Amino acid sequence: MNAPSHLNAEPILDARDVSKSVRGPEGQLDILRGVSLAVREGESFAIVGASGSGKTTLLGLLAGLDTPSAGSVRLDGHALEALDEEARADVRRRLVGFVFQSFHLLPALRAEENVMLPLELEGRSDARERARAALDAVGLTPRRRHYPAQLSGGEQQRVAIARAFVHGPRLLFADEPTGNLDQRTGQHVADLLFALNRDRQTTLVLVTHDPKLAARCTRQVELQQGSVLRTGAERAVSA
């Protein structure tokens, strides 16, 4: 067994004492309380916990989609809480890819055009060629001219994965990526995600209910009512 190269690397994602509260109809509601964690480059990291434990909120904070009420999140050295939404958007565009439980493909766009989106945002002229290569990598070349509604759930998620890595992000955030898929398709999608993590050294942070999926990650953290219940032991992942 070889030790993975990332073990000695600096954390690409570093959350310290992160809290998130919102004002609800019955006063303040603490969703996250003092969560700290660090994810190193090339690592695969799972956030697990029961429904309502704050997993998705934590993912949103780590990815810079939202800002914490207290504490700090550093993504590749950028203190996200100090950045405004525009600057965070810039960080996301350069460094981050997303995969959602509900895929979130634009229904009016063909598969290929959905994958082109992040490249278009960067203003790249080779968007179409790269999108085709990404779709080829997830085995969807024959489906590239299909609209999302013409694709199965598994195929839609593979398009979403192609979109997530087409611009070469250093971090891939996945929110219940297999949650809407059957076991076999889910397995296939998960294989794709871990292959990307392994082959391209893309750091993978995923939220999941699925213990098997979580177990495939190098590390995991379990949340309970907004706090870290336990952090799983780091383990090497064999190829």
Next chain:
Amino acid sequence: MRLLRLSLRTLRREWHLPELRTLGASLVLAVVALGVVATLATRIERGMLASAAELIGGDAGLSAPQRLPDHYAEAARRHDLAISRSAVFPSVAFAHGQSQLLDVQASDGAYPLRGTLQLRDARGDRAGRAPAAGQVYLDHRALVALGLKLGERVQLGGRDLVIASELLRQPDGGELFALAPRAMMSIADAEQAGLLSVGSRARHQLLVAGDAGDVRRWREEAAAAPLPQGAQPISPEQAQERMRSSFDRASAFLRLTALLSALLAGVAIALAAQRYARRKTNEVALLRALGTPRRQVLGLLLGTLVALALPAVALGAGLALLLAQGAWLLASQLFSSIPTPMPLLPVGAAAAMGTAVLLGFALPPLARLGEVPPVAVFRASMARRVRRFDALYLLPATVALALIWSQSGSLQLAGILAVSLAGVAALAALLAAALLWLARRVAPGAHPALRLGLAALARRRGMSLLQATALSLGLVALLLLAIVAPALLDGWRRELPADTPNWFVLNLQDDQRVDFSRAVAGLGARELNMLPLAVGKLTAINGRPIDALQFQDERAKDWADRQLRISWAGALPPSNKVVAGRWAGERPAEAEVSVDTMWRDMFALKLGDTLHFDIGEGGLDARVGSVRQVDWRSFRVNFFLLLDPAHAAQLPHTWIASFYLPRGHADALARLARDYANLSLIDVDALLDQIRAIVDRVGNAVRWVLGFSLLAGALVLAAALAASAAERRHEAALLRTLGARRGQLRLAAACEFALLGLVAGLTAALGAGGAGWWLARTVFRIEGFVPPVLPLLGAALAAAVVVMLLGLAGTRRVVRTPPMQLLRAS
């Protein structure tokens, strides 16, 4: 009942949905726009008709060469109408040893029933009634001609009368060829003086006024039995040919604005209904999967629509009445002296039309929801069956055509509008499709924002085509109303230029022509035009006596009895156009006559027919050589019958002249008239003033109605842009998650909307220009109308900017959608 309860509950639960609110708001807007426009238009039309009544001095009446039988007046009294009797006749007045032929009107104290008699005396200018017994009013020319002042005496019809006031202006019955100068006296004096006895040349008038319904009943009653020999009805509509055409055009303008507002509303409703249907697709699939029969699903949808429609229509109708009343209060100074009650029928009709528009435009997408199969709960793509042609979508087209038909009241106007709007829709769809095609090709090398904007347009291909078409239709309506209609009004106004002939001279003899021309030119007269005038009768057609012929057209008999005014000319006069045959010129081989189209239709004449005229002691046979279309609205001297000069010059005739003389020369002209005692000088300045006032009133009224239509149009455009808001929000959140900057989204949206606006604006400018040109030529008959090209092009560019700003305003919230919303939506 259960369905109704369920529908109401659905409506209550779904009321927060933006598209349902848009649907409701569009319906309210449709009813408000239709209602306000229709109410104001009806009221203004009534006001204008009432102001036409000012011209004739009453709401309706009869005129006859003898005293009208008493039963007409009795019938008027029975209908609670006010009545007034007058008689008009020529009479010679004497004073200070001088005499002057006057056109005298003798009226009772009730005259005028409508409008004002404007007088000037020691107390200044004032409105008054017909003079009391023993008094007379003289106009300025009569005073100058006889060398008289107010308070002095004049002898008229053997009676010695005191000049109580100077007559400034009177309702003139629309009689262009009334003789001048004028005098007004009491009808009692005229009767006592024997001026109205049998054999006099007086024309008697009975005028009535009162409630519109009563007047209508009186007119119907009067028309039910044959009128006395030579009697003619007097009505505001018939007051004067020119005036009638003004009213026709005015109501066409008003109807046009109402119609376009209705179509705008239809577009908005169609867009909102499409959105609602899309939103409901999943729910319907679920209901079907849970075992709800299709019929019940459709019933529920229709029930919800009706539950929404009822309060929306009521609210719209209420608002329309309020706004119409407010607008009327502001605009009523146009018709200050005429009370016109608020009409309620138009709002009722607007409510019905609004409901028809809602059902016509909203039903197709909702009815198609009935086809969503239960299996669509698993596969959204199965929710819609793709059709090459969907007959259900003929419904909105039918409703639109029915609206155009009912509102335009003219097949021609309806046809032009329908073809223009269909053309605009097709052109917009074509241009938008071309833009999308271009987007695919240009996008890779374009500026990132433009590329994103183009990509956004291409992404929502169907929606982009729909929006471009809707925007174009909306804009073409706005441009027609805002730019083309005022230009048409201006064109109309220009038909009465400042130097329109304002004096007519009758009875000019051959040997007076040269001297008279020189004399009036010396006074500063311009545009002098002289034509020979013979008076005769048509006695035979193709050798058959006219009395023996039967004509289908009722007017033919009337004209066959009349003394005809006939003229001749070597060259085709201005404002005449030959529509059949060939203009005879100076010297045709045989006598030729050119007839006006009305004459051709009345007597069913064909080219080559021979007409025989009795003129003076002799007669003349003339072959119909050409048919002319005459613009009777021009203030030139025109004739139904024109002979060739070679054969007509020897007929007994006088001359008729028209010229423009700037104001302030009336005294000099009156002195000139004394030197030519046989001439009748007719001043049409007052008539021209009245016509110009009518044109201005209509212009102002149309502008008021336009204001409301523009507002409705702008709101409908905003509603059309909102159609893709939900999709945009989701897209914006996703793009933000993927790292798009706000500026990037804004710039992309600006590019997208500006392109959309440009396509719509250019299409609309082309459509509005074309439709305007077509309308001007055929419906409004405005010669030489050129669509205002630069303002239209400017408006097209402005439309691009406005659509862009509206789009940006609409996406302001979209751009701010927090990306976190996307994770929550999972």
